[in-house]
Amino acid sequence: MPTINDVAKAAGVSPSTVSYVLSGRRPISAETRARVQAAIAELGFHPHAGARALASSKTNVIALVAPLRVDVNVPVIMQFATAVVTAARSYNHDVLLLTKDEGTAGLERVAHSTMVDALIVMDLERDDLRIPALRKLKQPSVLIGLPADHSGIACVDLDFGAAAREALAHLAGHGHRRIGLVGPSPAVYKRQTTYADRFLTGFLEASAEFDLRTVTHPCEPGAEGVRSCMADLDAELDGLTALVVHNEEALRPLLDLLHATGRRVPEDISIVAICPRDVATSMPINLTSIDIPAHDVGTLAVETAMRLLDGRRVEYTRLLAPSLVERDSCREI
Amino acid sequence: MPTINDVAKAAGVSPSTVSYVLSGRRPISAETRARVQAAIAELGFHPHAGARALASSKTNVIALVAPLRVDVNVPVIMQFATAVVTAARSYNHDVLLLTKDEGTAGLERVAHSTMVDALIVMDLERDDLRIPALRKLKQPSVLIGLPADHSGIACVDLDFGAAAREALAHLAGHGHRRIGLVGPSPAVYKRQTTYADRFLTGFLEASAEFDLRTVTHPCEPGAEGVRSCMADLDAELDGLTALVVHNEEALRPLLDLLHATGRRVPEDISIVAICPRDVATSMPINLTSIDIPAHDVGTLAVETAMRLLDGRRVEYTRLLAPSLVERDSCREI
DNA sequence: CGCGATCGTCGAAGCGCTTCGACGATCGGC
DNA sequence: GCCGATCGTCGAAGCGCTTCGACGATCGCG
Known part of the structure; x- marks a missing residue:
């Protein structure tokens, strides 16, 4: 491995000049710069990261x-x-x-x-x-x-708060008044991962703002988790016409469950998902969604x-x- | 940030001694070592990675x-x-x-x-x-x-070749003689990602070895890809009783398709999947699988x-x- | 008891780079 | 034509660590 000294010798300049060519921190004449760059290319010089970090206190x-x-x-x-x-x-x-x-x-x-x-x-x-x-x-x-x-x-x-609001605004705009939230798994709430709270808070505030009847529930992973979450939502508020789903893992089993129980999407129940675009579009039905950017x-x-x-x-x-x-x-x- | 010199002074030794305490490359008396370690702890010393890399030519x-x-x-x-x-x-x-x-x-x-x-x-x-x-x-x-x-x-x-063989051995052992392979997407073959070939080769060799009638097809992603792959497999070999699926993305839509067309798993058709364990166990039916470790x-x-x-x-x-x-x-x- | 080996420590060189101060050369302004 | 700036380059110091050789002290062995 050639060093900056080798380059300097090859180009007939001092090592500091090579360094300045590399960093551009001081003006170097066009000819000198060209000679140095040629030497660098010819020798295949690459500055040593450790030496650089040591001298400059920057690691990149x-x-x-x-x-x-x-x-x-x-x-x-x-x-x-x-x-x-x-x-x-x-x-x-x-x-x-x-x-x-x-x-x-x-x-x-x-x-x-x-x-x-x-x-x-x-x-x-x-x-x-x-x-x-x-x-x-x-x-x-x-x-x-x-x-x-x-x-x-x-x-x-x-802005998960705004995301919740936007989901509800969309559903409210389509005439929905009774809406359930399928939330993240309880483990996420327990860890107090911050987005879960922010979403929930936004959801509740927007419910009030739009004068909606809403109900929320965390959702354990897996088919069983989805089943019991839906059962809870239905029990606490009947006549649900829409769901907001803030739980990627639940989407698939949720759609399966709705299908199995004869609730058609969107004819019987509308869904807004919060998930990456490709998840939203890889379901049996393309989901209206708010992207996680x-x-x-x-x-x-x-x-x-x-x-x-x-x-x-x-x-x-x-x-x-x-x-x-x-x-x-x-x-x- | 304290340096190795600060530690050395605090412990009343030379920098090299500190270095040897750290690296263990030379014997150091218990007392000296203890004093050095105390100094390190007290000052909160952490060796500078760049300096280390420079001096030792190891970056860790x-x-x-x-x-x-x-x-x-x-x-x-x-x-x-x-x-x-x-x-x-x-x-x-x-x-x-x-x-x-x-x-x-x-x-x-x-x-x-x-x-x-x-x-x-x-x-x-x-x-x-x-x-x-x-x-x-x-x-x-x-x-x-x-x-x-x-x-x-x-x-x-x-060993993807062996994996294919094992999948077929398992199915053959269960009496299956007409077996289809749902392969990776054509894109994977085109990129010539090496595991696809190795699996396919193993599959064909084992087909011969076990005297099976088999048919193979790549499978485009999505429901449509699965549909056309299955159609091809069925067309080329009727009476399929089992599938080997070497395509994670296809699993889900494949199961959906089989369900929709009234082919029950495993009653009408058996499946061995090559996929991570958690994918195999997160399907509507737990899949017999070969894990990607x-x-x-x-x-x-x-x-x-x-x-x-x-x-x-x-x-x-x-x-x-x-x-x-x-x-x-x-x-x- | 004497001598080579081993132990424990030190000092100094050096890893390859950046950067600061210095310095001659060139430039513009009056 | 002189003086202060600016330009372009150099040399040297130093970043914080490892490692080699050296050296006194201790040890084991015959």
């Missing part, structure tokens, strides 16, 4: 902390990760992947040992222990989610991190507006 | 190149990634996540700039352009998959990389034996 790496349990929400997480990696590359950064399992220790490890310039953390809980830890780090962090006390930390997410959120998270890194101003709380796409699962009544 | 980071397109096979990829990150951590390594999209350039970038000690590459194609590039790197690599010319590169994967493969890939890194011998081709789990989708005829 950001950490992504993802919930790598293998159960729920896998496609959404994957979309976030893809967006983050792609966006990071576009800013000439790489991504170090950490699991949520490592908890606080993992964050501190990579931050204290100066492996990363910034951290992006997903799947926050309401009173996430990692927040105080993040505050103490010298590296900036960006959260995907909106925990309770996020003062001073940048947060990016879908994982790509936009991930990209925005990286952009925010980059702004933070070069000291530019950022909005500390960015909630992306939801957008509902009409498909075939809602009808006018 | 491995690259994971994953296909981060958002379409197929997402859960399996996630399982691989999870296994790799977890296993890497257990060897005190971190994981840098690269997308397949970056291709050869991405590999070379991280390798030449000494960001990683080794690379793990998934989703290999038959004549993958990345193979020659990997050969030129000074860092070792481990492939998850089995491309055509993999001489001198470590490969780890499920993503966790084992990922872990083994990391272990192999670690052996390579410290110069130990490795088996260059490790194909994991498939294991079939009987559930409710096959019956004796």
Whole structure:
């Protein structure tokens, strides 16, 4: 592996000049620059990342902390990760992947040992222990989610409250007045994952605003969970004409159940789902849905991190507006 | 951030002694070690990763190149990634996540700039352009998959040939003689992803060995793809009593189709699926399946990389034996 | 009891890069 | 035609760590 000294010799300049050609931090004459670049190309020189990090205190790496349990929400997480990696590359950064399992220790490890310039953390809980830890780090962090006390930390997410409102607005606009919410699994509520609460709150507020009769229930995974959730909803409010489903895993068994019990979608019951587009369109019936804009959120998270890194101003709380796409699962009544 | 010098002063020793305490590469007396460790703890010292990498030419980071397109096979990829990150951590390594999209350039970038000690590459194609590039790197690599010319590169994967044989052996053992293969989508074959071929070859060989009448067909995604695949299979061989399904996405619509056309599973038609366990058990009927042992493969890939890194011998081709789990989708005829 | 081996520690060199201050050369303004 | 800026380049220091050779002290063995 050639070093910057080799390049310097080959080009007949000093190492610092090579460095300035690379970084552009000082003016270099066109001829010198050309000679240096030729030498770089010829020798196949690549700066040593560690040496660079040591000298400049920049790693050009950001950490992504993802919930790598293998159960729920896998496609959404994957979309976030893809967006983050792609966006990071576009800013000439790489991504170090950490699991949520490592908890606080993992964050501190990579931050204290100066492996990363910034951290992006997903799947926050309401009173996430990692927040105080993040505050103490010298590296900036960006959260995907909106925990309770996020003062001073940048947060990016879908506006789940507005999403709930929009779902109900759509259904109310189609004449529905009795609506059930099939919520995330109780495990999600128990973890206090923040989006569940925000959605629920938005749902209840919008119910009042639009003067709707609504009923809400978490929904365990699997066919049995869906069955009992529907039974609960029906028991607590009869004459349901629409469902809002905020639970990807439940969608499929829910549709099966409705089909099996002779409730046609949308003739007998309308559905608005909150899920990624491709999930909505891979069901037996194309679902009217509010997209979880994982790509936009991930990209925005990286952009925010980059702004933070070069000291530019950022909005500390960015909630992306939801957008509902009409498909075939809602009808006018 | 305290440095190793600060620790050395606090403990009243030289920096090199601190380093030896940390690395254990030279004997240090118990008292000295204790004093150094106390100083480390008190100051909250964490070695600077860049400095370490520079001095030792080891980064303790491995690259994971994953296909981060958002379409197929997402859960399996996630399982691989999870296994790799977890296993890497257990060897005190971190994981840098690269997308397949970056291709050869991405590999070379991280390798030449000494960001990683080794690379793990998934989703290999038959004549993958990345193979020659990997050969030129000074860092070792481990492939998850089995491309055509993999001489001198470590490969780890499920033995898909054996998996096909096992699926057919199971069905033949239950008296089935007319069997169809619902294969991966044509896109997978076109990309020449290696597992598709290996499975198909194993399938055909085992057909002959067990003297079966079999017919095979790729299967486009979606309900329509499944319909036309089944139509083709039925047309080419009537009296099918069993299906082998090597296509996760197709499973669900396939079961729907069979149900809709009045073919009961397993009464009228038996099924063996090749898919992750949780997919097999989240269908309306629990499927007899051969697991894709993503966790084992990922872990083994990391272990192999670690052996390579410290110069130990490795088996260059490790194909994991498939294991079939009987559930409710096959019956004796 | 003497001598080589081992133990425990230190000092210094160096890993490959960035960056700061310095310095000659060129430039524009008066 | 002189002076202060600006341009383009260099040299050296230093980032924080590992590792090699050296060296006194201790040990085991004959």
